[in-house]
Amino acid sequence: MxxxxxxxxxxxxxxxxxxxxxxxxxxxxxxxxxxxxxxxxxxxxxxxxxxxxxxxxxxxxxxxxxxxxxxxxxxxxxxxxxxxxxxxxxxxxxxxxxxxxxxxxxxxxxxxxxxxxxxxxxxxxxxxxxxxxxxxxxxxxxxxxxxxxxxxxxxxxxxxxxxxxxxxxxxxxxxxxxxxxxxxxxxxxxxxHCGSYWSCVFTFECVEPERWIDRSLFPDVGGTHAAARCPGAIDALCLMYTMTKYTKEAMFPHTGSWSLNEFILVGGDATADNLPPRFAQIQYAWRSPTLGIQEQIYRVLVNNAKRAAEATGCRASVRWVTKTRVGLxxxxxxxxxxxxxxxxxxxxxxxxxxxxxxxxxxxxxxxxxxxxxxxxxxxxxxxxxxxxxxxxxxxxxxxxxxxxxxxxxxxxxxxxxxxxxxxxxxxxxxxxxxxxxxxxxxxxxxxxxxxxxxxxxxxxxxxxxxxxxxxxxxxxxxxxxxxxxGGGIGGQHWVAPLLPADFAPPIDLRWPEYITTVRGEEWWIPTPNLDAYHLL
Incomplete structure (x- = not known):
């Protein structure tokens, strides 16, 4: 040296x-x-x-x-x-x-x-x-x-x-x-080197629950609470969750060390009343060694989201969190x-x-x-x-x-x-x-x-x-x-960023965080009174 x-x-x-x-x-x-x-x-x-x-x-x-x-x-x-x-x-x-x-x-x-x-x-x-x-x-x-x-x-x-x-x-x-x-x-x-990680959030919204059932069938037109309600956003989320568990076996063969995980960001935003939960969100994150496998997994997820929304009187949308390439x-x-x-x-x-x-x-x-x-x-x-x-x-x-x-x-x-x-x-x-x-x-x-x-x-x-x-x-x-x-930036084998230049970072989603309330600083789940919990 x-x-x-x-x-x-x-x-x-x-x-x-x-x-x-x-x-x-x-x-x-x-x-x-x-x-x-x-x-x-x-x-x-x-x-x-x-x-x-x-x-x-x-x-x-x-x-x-x-x-x-x-x-x-x-x-x-x-x-x-x-x-x-x-x-x-x-x-x-x-x-x-x-x-x-x-x-x-x-x-x-x-x-x-x-x-x-x-x-x-x-x-x-x-x-x-x-x-x-x-x-x-x-x-x-x-x-x-x-x-x-x-x-x-x-x-x-x-x-x-x-x-x-x-x-x-x-x-x-x-x-x-x-x-x-x-x-x-x-x-x-x-x-x-490391492989690819993609993540997106599927949102289910029950926008028009009144269209779910023919109201002329009600014995009492004012008896909404006695009628069958529109399933709504929680049921859509649950169907998305279970369908994805069932179809995970068909996403890709058990090779290549791929994985799929989920996280419920919003669980319905409704109390236990006979009203349809209007809004729910579930995040999926999946990793695999190739971008082709990533695309295949996403196709199955999108299909599941559409079917879950259709079955529950909801509309579905997707919000990307991230898309990475593989390591070079x-x-x-x-x-x-x-x-x-x-x-x-x-x-x-x-x-x-x-x-x-x-x-x-x-x-x-x-x-x-x-x-x-x-x-x-x-x-x-x-x-x-x-x-x-x-x-x-x-x-x-x-x-x-x-x-x-x-x-x-x-x-x-x-x-x-x-x-x-x-x-x-x-x-x-x-x-x-x-x-x-x-x-x-x-x-x-x-x-x-x-x-x-x-x-x-x-x-x-x-x-x-x-x-x-x-x-x-x-x-x-x-x-x-x-x-x-294959020639450097822009070359034959070069892979460009997978997100668009105008991508809006998902900073507004309901990520876990510390919050300040009248009780002081807390985790987003309030600090519990452990004496009130009883193990089953």
């Missing part, structure tokens, strides 16, 4: 080490906010205020999304991008303690961080800030852009940013995610990042981290283990080894697996997908599954999160500095990009 680049990387590494305390506290701040998709108001504001203090220019509310932002620093080429995510997951409220304890004063099924995205965002933030300060000190020129990407759990913001042109004109992107996958905790994705590999930038991961080395975990993990095991009635974490959390794993293990369960034809909306970046510039460890507990037997609260509690402990977070920050910073210093690396990455897309 040439001396100037060596010094620049050392400057970046020292910056992270010297600023680790407040970066760690910022991670905990985001973790404690635990704000769900499209409602990350405090988290986004905290990032924006911090980045402004570090002299970034900020566009707040980018793409028409109130909790999204784009932060820019520097001038000229190359233009390099990274991002933060910060949404939490409903139903995962947990204090950072070694036993199950949802947050006090909140509904027990409020949101909490699972992956955790708090670690994801602060790792990327650390890397971008460290690279910025190293570039200033060593006279390096480039443009750094840092995106605030809300609603990743519904793959919400990146397809919107892509459709509206925010990813155009970049030279490379760095995507990061904490990893607890046993076959590859500290590595980079290689040929197999770029081994050139992936190799650059992996080389920097080897340079930095794997995370190391203290006895304090292991002691906390053992306490969870003890509280679950397990024998505490000398090493309570899964294998390989302290080992850098070559990407070829990771790829080989990762593909053991996949059919040969399948090139993409699971989903994440970082894939949107991959079609606009060469992109690396970096992983560093977020330790998971070692199971005592192969069939044992730890409860979700245990993993969630680990994500709120600095002694467990910080090692992998700061390794990732250093790797991101070093990778940025390599791409700034060596134009030939970027040119090689773009040669590969053009080969894979």
């Amino acid at each position: 040439p001396a100037p680049l060596y010094e620049a990387k050392n400057t970046a590494f020292r910056w992270i080490e010297e600023n680790a305390d407040w970066l760690s506290e910022f991670d905990l701040e985001i973790w404690r906010y635990a704000e769900p998709a499209w409602r990350e108001y405090k988290s986004a504001r905290a990032y924006v205020e911090l980045l402004r203090r570090h002299n970034f220019d900020i566009e707040v509310g980018s793409g028409g999304m109130p909790t999204a932002f784009v932060a820019s620093w520097g001038t000229g080429r190359p233009v390099l991008g990274a991002y933060a995510e910060y949404d939490a997951v409903p139903g995962n409220s947990q204090e950072p303690v070694p036993y199950r304890k949802p947050r006090e004063g909140m509904h027990p099924w409020a949101a909490g961080h699972t992956d955790p995205h708090s670690m994801l965002g602060v790792a990327a933030l650390s890397g971008v800030l460290a690279a910025k300060y190293a570039m200033e000190k060593h006279g390096l020129r480039a443009t750094l852009r840092f995106f605030g990407e809300p609603a990743e759990k519904v793959c919400g913001s990146k397809p919107v940013h892509a459709a509206k042109g925010y990813y155009d004109g970049f030279d490379a992107f760095i995507a990061y995610h904490p990893s607890y996958y046993p076959k590859g905790t500290n590595t980079v994705a290689w040929e197999t 590999p770029n081994l050139t930038v992936s190799r650059v990042a992996y080389d920097n991961l080897e340079l930095v080395g794997p995370p190391r975990y203290s006895e304090a981290a292991r002691a906390f993990a053992r306490e969870i095991q003890r509280n679950l009635g397990l024998e505490p283990m000398e090493d309570p974490f899964i294998d390989d959390v302290e080992r850098v794993i070559p990407p070829e080894e990771y790829e080989s293990k990762f593909r053991l369960a996949l059919p040969e034809w399948q090139r993409n697996f699971t989903s994440d909306d970082y894939v949107e970046y991959t079609w606009h510039a060469p992109t690396v997908r970096l992983y560093t460890a977020r330790p998971r507990l070692r199971p005592p037997t192969p069939d044992y599954a730890y409860p979700a609260w245990a993993d969630n509690a680990l994500g709120g402990r600095p002694e467990i999160v910080d090692p992998g977070m700061f390794v990732a920050g250093k790797v991101i910073a070093a990778t940025i500095l390599d791409l700034v210093t060596y134009p030939a690396l970027l040119e090689q990455a773009w040669v590969e990009f053009r080969e894979r897309t």
Whole structure:
């Protein structure tokens, strides 16, 4: 490594080490906010205020999304991008303690961080800030852009940013995610990247219930409450739900690791009166390795919605939440990042981290283990080894697996997908599954999160500095990009954003959120009086 680049990387590494305390506290701040998709108001504001203090220019509310932002620093080429995510997951409220304890004063099924995205965002933030300060000190020129990407759990913001042109004109992107996958905790994705995720909301409205029955048949014209009412929106939703369960078997063969999930946003908006519920909404989200499979699943869903509406005196409409493409590999930038991961080395975990993990095991009635974490959390794993293990369960034809909306970046510039460890507990037997609260509690402990977070920050910073210093690396990455897309942006095999440029982000839907009432701050389901509940 040439001396100037060596010094620049050392400057970046020292910056992270010297600023680790407040970066760690910022991670905990985001973790404690635990704000769900499209409602990350405090988290986004905290990032924006911090980045402004570090002299970034900020566009707040980018793409028409109130909790999204784009932060820019520097001038000229190359233009390099990274991002933060910060949404939490409903139903995962947990204090950072070694036993199950949802947050006090909140509904027990409020949101909490699972992956955790708090670690994801602060790792990327650390890397971008460290690279910025190293570039200033060593006279390096480039443009750094840092995106605030809300609603990743519904793959919400990146397809919107892509459709509206925010990813155009970049030279490379760095995507990061904490990893607890046993076959590859500290590595980079290689040929197999994430697949596609689509989601939409079907709305059922009972607009003209009076047309359901011939009123002349009533024995008493005024006896509406004694008559058969129009089934209405709840019945439409229930029919949609059950028909989709029945027809799921016929959507696609049981291959390719596809999945379909649903969530009821609005359940009828009516009391138990003899009046038809007028309005109901159900969200479907499905993921698969190809866009063709995605289209096939959608065709079945649309048919089910039409039939459910017809049978219940309703009208049906659809509102798209998101559509992602599949991931496009770029081994050139992936190799650059992996080389920097080897340079930095794997995370190391203290006895304090292991002691906390053992306490969870003890509280679950397990024998505490000398090493309570899964294998390989302290080992850098070559990407070829990771790829080989990762593909053991996949059919040969399948090139993409699971989903994440970082894939949107991959079609606009060469992109690396970096992983560093977020330790998971070692199971005592192969069939044992730890409860979700245990993993969630680990994500709120600095002694467990910080090692992998700061390794990732250093790797991101070093990778940025390599791409700034060596134009030939970027040119090689773009040669590969053009080969894979059949000519680059707009090429024969290039896939354009799947959402239209005028797409309206679904920020107005009834997503779970924290609200303020006369009772104080609550989850959208009011804080319960647990003494009034009796287990059956």
